[in-house]
Amino acid sequence: MNIKKTAILAAALSVFTLTAATADTIKMAFIDPLSGPFGPSGESAYTSFQLAAEHINAAGGVNGDKVEITGYDNKVNPKESLVQLQKALDDGARYIVQGNGSSVASALIKAVNKYNARNPGHEVLFFNYAAVTPAFTNEMCSFWHFRFDAHADMKMAAITDWIKQNPDIHKVYIIGQDYVFGQAVAKAAVEQLAKKRPDIKIVGNELHPLGKVKDFTPYTQKIISSGADAVITGNWGADMQLLMKAAAESGSSVPYLTFYGGSKGTVAALGAAGVGRLYQVSEGITNLPASPEQYALIEEYKKRFPQYDYYYHRAFNTMAMFKAAAEKAGSVEPIPVAHALEGLSIDQAYGKAIMRASDHQVQQPLYISVVSDDVKYGVDDTKYGWKLVPGGTISLEAAEQPTTCKMKRPT
């Protein structure tokens, strides 16, 4: 009798502690490549999110709850991502974080939409920190999706504005990865150049397979023989690093205007050849003047993860905005958080960040920077780092692009 009572008590207690434990943690699933050619891209973002979560937890968590981020390796494969998404949902994740690969993001948006329609009360939110195909906040926009990175048209607008100021550029070569994102970049480049600099000749518009090319020498050779004055590329991860490796080898001095020149290893691949030649447009660089706290964060990141550099500033923005939204809503449930995120504005290290309510696209200042050997923080363990180009600051208002999104909100 006594034993039975104790058993019941124990069972009841364990159920109680179990529910208490789950209520105390906000589970976020980080679904991105953690191995393979794009592994470094995923891992450096994952470590950024982890550090951001640690800081939030150390400061008392979100509304008193702890944030827990778990990594799920999707190998940049949309099909694999859906398997990992299911795994994450089974593990109780309510927030999905992904960024590498618009093909993956597209699959996840559709899957999350479907899941939320079928499981009212158990909705999940998708925080996209790097998949920048414009469609996700235009025709494909979803209430469940929030993008914390400037999309391809916004970044391209920054690049084409820069080209507009440089009358020496007459011929432009576009090279990119052959999938939805690379195609979006090429389309944006052609359209915007035609508007801003109709005199520019596009001497090449090339797409190569994603993550398959080992040797970019034939491509750089083509770029050289086309006589291009500048190259525009949306390449990221290994495709960025290898493209620049081949470009450095070929010895040409064509400037490369990139979205993701900050991909790990790219600056190291170029070495001295990158100075004044490799450009990137991003939401922040470590060599911008910043607060002592931001410098401390940059140094803490490097100390904790010496193989990477502080690059994913937007990961910290994502977490800061999530925390602010949850506190504003007084809840960590996805729907109130989503409503609170709409129109939310935070002061981040390099300016403001506002989550536009109409399409869930973050609005923030953008910076065009170039590789330089005269910087406070080098990257890839070299003395070369990113330096703001003169006139390279694009204000939040100037970076804004219109949207066609007709947001459907849950009633």
Next chain:
Amino acid sequence: METIVFALVNGVIYGLLLFMLSSGLTLIFSMMGVLNFAHASFYMLGAFFAYTIMGATSFWLALIFAPILVGLIGAAVERYGLRRVHVNGHVAELLFTFGLAYLIEEIVKIVYGKTAVNYRVPSILDFPAVQIYGADLPAYRIFMLFVAMAMLIGLWLLLRRTRAGLIIQAALSHPHMVGHLGHNVPLIFMTVFGIGCALAGLAGVIAGNIFVTDPSMAVQMGPIVFVVVVVGGIGSLEGAFVASLLIGLLQNLAVGINASFADIFGFLGLTSASEVGSITVSSLGPVLPFLLLVLILIFRPQGLMGEREL
């Protein structure tokens, strides 16, 4: 013109690299009649070993010792693994090498991490050697060319001009007869397997720093090596050589061609507005070797220079 010249140079270098990889595979096949699925894994091991040795000492020591180390591992795999599995037939051998490929990949992931290591071109060779039409050809690529040529000549001399080569050739086609003549056939098999793996390792040493050294390099290189071996004719060294160069040139030349399907098949009424017509030859570059594989299997199943069918 300059595009063609450059594509030729790069194509030959890439082709010779492919040959370095596939020569071992084709030798092992003609010897044991088994396709070694783990062959590209030895290529990967070569690159990782070279990275480690170069970090501790110099690139030149890595160039010598990494392939030897890989060859020893290969020999051990043959001696203690394949030879025992051999009794159970070809399917068992095939499955064994298949499993081995996964095993090596996982071990590499545990030891070196899941992402790429920073294996770099030695600084002494990191300068532009010649300029062709305004583009630099790095000294390291020329060095690759020389290493590949030296390996090619060395292998040819070993097989065709030495007594050991004579015995190996005999053991490939008539192992029992060679055994009856008093030669240690299992030892020959082990040696050939080891040499084949060492050649793959050497390819890894010289290619790992110009491409990427990461745990997925074996999986990415694997299919193309099989294409070379099948196109050349399984078991034929000459065939592998021709196929390697053919595929190296094909891939490099294709990238340089801007023409689309609409330009080529325009006379059939294909326009560039259509889905098929807008495909360009350059975007097909990576697919071409596999297209070649399919065509060869249909029209010449024994391969370009092979003697037996699959």
